[in-house]
Amino acid sequence: MSDEQVRLAELRDEIDQIDQKIMELISARATCAQEVAHVKTTANPGQDVFFYRPEREAQVLRRIKEQNPGPLSGEEMARLFREIMSACLALEKPMHIAFLGPVGTFTQAAALKHFGHSVISVPLPAIDAVFREVESGAAHYGVVPVENSTEGMINHTLDMFMSSPLKICGEVQLRIHHHLLVSPKHKDQEITRIYSHQQSFAQCRQWLDTHRYGIERVTVSSNAEAARRAGAEPGTAAIAGDMAAELYGLEKLANSIEDRPDNTTRFLIIGREEVPASGHDKSSILVSMRNKPGALYQLLEPFHRHGLSLTRIETRPSPSGTWAYVFYIDFEGHMEDEQVRKVLAEVEDEAVELKRLGSYPIGVL
Numbered sequence: 001m002s003d004e005q006v007r008l009a010e011l012r013d014e015i016d017q018i019d020q021k022i023m024e025l026i027s028a029r030a031t032c033a034q035e036v037a038h039v040k041t042t043a044n045p046g047q048d049v050f051f052y053r054p055e056r057e058a059q060v061l062r063r064i065k066e067q068n069p070g071p072l073s074g075e076e077m078a079r080l081f082r083e084i085m086s087a088c089l090a091l092e093k094p095m096h097i098a099f100l101g102p103v104g105t106f107t108q109a110a111a112l113k114h115f116g117h118s119v120i121s122v123p124l125p126a127i128d129a130v131f132r133e134v135e136s137g138a139a140h141y142g143v144v145p146v147e148n149s150t151e152g153m154i155n156h157t158l159d160m161f162m163s164s165p166l167k168i169c170g171e172v173q174l175r176i177h178h179h180l181l182v183s184p185k186h187k188d189q190e191i192t193r194i195y196s197h198q199q200s201f202a203q204c205r206q207w208l209d210t211h212r213y214g215i216e217r218v219t220v221s222s223n224a225e226a227a228r229r230a231g232a233e234p235g236t237a238a239i240a241g242d243m244a245a246e247l248y249g250l251e252k253l254a255n256s257i258e259d260r261p262d263n264t265t266r267f268l269i270i271g272r273e274e275v276p277a278s279g280h281d282k283s284s285i286l287v288s289m290r291n292k293p294g295a296l297y298q299l300l301e302p303f304h305r306h307g308l309s310l311t312r313i314e315t316r317p318s319p320s321g322t323w324a325y326v327f328y329i330d331f332e333g334h335m336e337d338e339q340v341r342k343v344l345a346e347v348e349d350e351a352v353e354l355k356r357l358g359s360y361p362i363g364v365l
Ligand SMILES: O=C(O)C(=O)C[C@]1(C(=O)O)C=C[C@@H](O)C=C1
Pocket: 033, 036, 037, 051, 052, 053, 054, 056, 057, 060, 084, 085, 086, 088, 089, 092
């Protein structure tokens, strides 16, 4: 054996021994999680037990990122632990997660990033269908897109909160990379039509105008549907992401064609219960104010006075009348915090209506 072969054999031996220890430790952890489930069930007989604890998961992942010694990055290490926790939770209770489908959308990728791959993900055809699935109890949680860094807010999601009793339980951000995709079967044919979702066309507008000017653009209901069509129809291409490309066996003609390199979409996790504080949280509210001068100032002033950072404010037309508006506000802090309680009490005094949409951990992954 050469020196190289001897050294490789030694290192692989070492890796085998380490893997054995990792396996034993993961098994010990999983047994602990089973015990946690037992404690939760016996302490709450006959009740709806909340096995998934978003605040605890956020704390675990934050600690892993902070204490990670390297050489793996904190993100990479947290992703590994994300999957370990996902498998442990599935032992406690398999989670059904509804998402804006079909299979292969960025929303599915966001759901798996947030919950890990041990959940049962359920595709639904529209944002309101995701809300209904969770409201009815058919799914434990739902995942819907809420804003994109290039294209702005997804109004349909915001408007759903006006009537839905659901709470926001978490958020997750996903870097969105779009590719121009073709089927390997048809790749020698001239492309005369490109399919995509309207948001993706908007996020790749400059690239398309420069590189594929004049080719017909056909809007379909999702990127995954675009990929499906491009897979089936000769002379067509799709703009979609990696999951859809893989699902329909498409090849990349051009990689990462989004106009802005930081193109990111934020998704919300919706559920039926409130989430306790994790130590690094955000809250969302809907407020409708009387239509009078200074109303917006009056609404925002208490946040400033109590030192609460606003992370977003959006205006939506109120369903109750012409030229009446509802403000959708995100701010840092948890509704259990003393400062937040004070601010919301003041806002409530001035508002026509204040709806608390929930407090949830700031996205870790
Ligand atoms: O700490 C809990 O309550 C658990 O159920 C354990 C555990 C984990 O694996 O760490 C699993 C699922 C929860 O979502 C949070 C954490």
